[in-house]
Amino acid sequence: MKSISLIQFLIEERRAGHINAELSLLIEVVARACKRIAVATNKGALGGVLGEAGTGNIQGEAQKKLDVISNEILLEANAWGGQLAACASEEMEDPQPIPDMYPKGNHLLLFDPLDGSSNIDVNISVGTIFSILRCPDGITEPKAEHFLQAGTTQLAAGYVVYGPATVLVLTFGHGTHEFTLDREVGSFILSRRDIRIPEETAEFAINMSNQRHWEAPMQRYIGELLAGKDGPRAKDFNMRWVASMVADVHRIITRGGVFFYPLDAKIKSKGGKLRLMYEANPMAFIIEQAGGAATTGRERIMEIEPSGLHQRVPVFLGSKNEVEVATHYHVEADAAA
Ligand SMILES: O=P(O)(O)OC[C@H]1O[C@](O)(COP(=O)(O)O)[C@@H](O)[C@@H]1O
Numbered sequence: 001m002k003s004i005s006l007i008q009f010l011i012e013e014r015r016a017g018h019i020n021a022e023l024s025l026l027i028e029v030v031a032r033a034c035k036r037i038a039v040a041t042n043k044g045a046l047g048g049v050l051g052e053a054g055t056g057n058i059q060g061e062a063q064k065k066l067d068v069i070s071n072e073i074l075l076e077a078n079a080w081g082g083q084l085a086a087c088a089s090e091e092m093e094d095p096q097p098i099p100d101m102y103p104k105g106n107h108l109l110l111f112d113p114l115d116g117s118s119n120i121d122v123n124i125s126v127g128t129i130f131s132i133l134r135c136p137d138g139i140t141e142p143k144a145e146h147f148l149q150a151g152t153t154q155l156a157a158g159y160v161v162y163g164p165a166t167v168l169v170l171t172f173g174h175g176t177h178e179f180t181l182d183r184e185v186g187s188f189i190l191s192r193r194d195i196r197i198p199e200e201t202a203e204f205a206i207n208m209s210n211q212r213h214w215e216a217p218m219q220r221y222i223g224e225l226l227a228g229k230d231g232p233r234a235k236d237f238n239m240r241w242v243a244s245m246v247a248d249v250h251r252i253i254t255r256g257g258v259f260f261y262p263l264d265a266k267i268k269s270k271g272g273k274l275r276l277m278y279e280a281n282p283m284a285f286i287i288e289q290a291g292g293a294a295t296t297g298r299e300r301i302m303e304i305e306p307s308g309l310h311q312r313v314p315v316f317l318g319s320k321n322e323v324e325v326a327t328h329y330h331v332e333a334d335a336a337a
């Protein structure tokens with residue numbers, strides 16, 4: 001098989017008119033930063049990267065050292081290239097403009113620098129998630145409000161999973177593609193083009209420990225899956241929960257399945273657990289481009305008009321038919337109420 005590097009793939013995408021030179025460079029820079037995060041992650045205890053940073057982020061969550069290191073790597077890598085107007089991160093309260101000493105570009109980059117933080121210290125896959133938007137015309141100093149664009153306007157989205165292999169999954173709205181890092185050569189190589197998620201699945205991912213706090217339609221849906229062959233679905237379902245969204249989504253991208261982080265009584269006042277701008281929107285774009293579906297249980301994630309940079313939403317995503325059944329149960333219960 002002829003091997004195609006990420007750089008060659010980006011040139012092809014430019015020729016096809018899917019991206020411009022600035023966006024191509026931006027993806028290269030993000031991919032290079034993620035290689036550095038992979039190196040830091042792989043060093044583990046030997047690199048002094050495990051454990052708590054001793055600080056808290058805007059979400060009120062304790063930061064791990066690797067959350068802080070990954071955030072810095074992404075900010076530093078993106079500061080100088082002339083492809084960005086500003087960055088926003090799950091770890092920072094406000095967007096960070098590109099310093100005045102560097103040229104500015106027309107894109108906005110949003111990222112969850114290190115997803116699955118609870119898994120860092122136990123040597124389970126973690127990742128980085130990113131989303132790219134166009135900076136509104138005439139805005140030279142983007143503020144939070146300029147990032148508040150619906151997911152349907154994303155120009156690109158991707159994630160990198162730091163697992164047994166380091167893998168980048170990317171979309172520009174023309175299919176979802178996967179690249180595997182060749183560690184010896186230092187290049188991402190195309191490993192799957194135009195990924196398709198099967199519409200049917202018998203595998204679901206959810207944190208079952210929250211079951212008693214879920215809303216009634218979620219209780220009903222998961223109850224039916226657990227009843228297996230003897231229940232109304234007449235089929236046995238398997239369950240997986242890595243607790244790193246990147247790893248759970250990557251499994252779905254690879255063999256199908258469905259992922260839920262629903263609303264529950266504990267997190268209701270926050271709107272959900274996962275962040276719309278850094279997690280839900282980019283993953284929804286990637287999943288939809290692979291033939292899957294992504295909703296909040298009530299509406300399509302990518303159609304939400306964001307109200308805040310750190311807004312949280314419920315997330316249902318993956319194989320189309322299961323997302324539809326679970327969403328239908330919620331919409332039906334709302335209508336009945
Ligand atoms: O610990 P829980 O409740 O199972 O939540 C796990 C979820 O939280 C997350 O770790 C949140 O992401 P961060 O690690 O970036 O905060 C997701 O990756 C994962 O799906």
Ligand SMILES: [Mg+2]
Pocket residue numbers: 112114115116245279
């Ligand atoms: Mg995350």
Ligand SMILES: [Mg+2]
Pocket residue numbers: 067090112113114115116117
């Ligand atoms: Mg994170």
